[in-house]
Amino acid sequence: FFKGRDRLNDPDPRVRREAVASLDTAGARARRDDLARLLEDDPDRAVRLAALERLDAIDVLARLLDDTAIGDAVARRIETLARASGAALPAHPRLATGRLAAAPEAERAAAIGAI
DSSP: OHHHHHHHTOSSHHHHHHHHHTOOHHHHHHTHHHHHHHHHHOSOHHHHHHHHHHOOOHHHHHTTTTOTTTHHHHHHHHHHHHHHHTOOOOSOGGGHHHHHHHSOHHHHHHHHHTO
């Protein structure tokens, strides 16, 4: 546990990426705050994307929908998690496409007609 935590803070981005990738589901949930910090603040985009793939907390991910570097990837991850869990998608323009695609045909037609 502590060895993995130290590796998440390693100065080498390759080591941080490997540490994130090595977390199983329980480990990722136990280190949610560390993964959120990496996702929000790590200077290495690959580390951020690795943390994104390990986080399953839609509320944490939603804070990063406006991030210009990874917002689209965050939106895809949220949509995947929401589909798998049945959770509602947060209201955000980046998620409107996913909500529209998941809507029943009549609702999609009405939404498209309103544009």
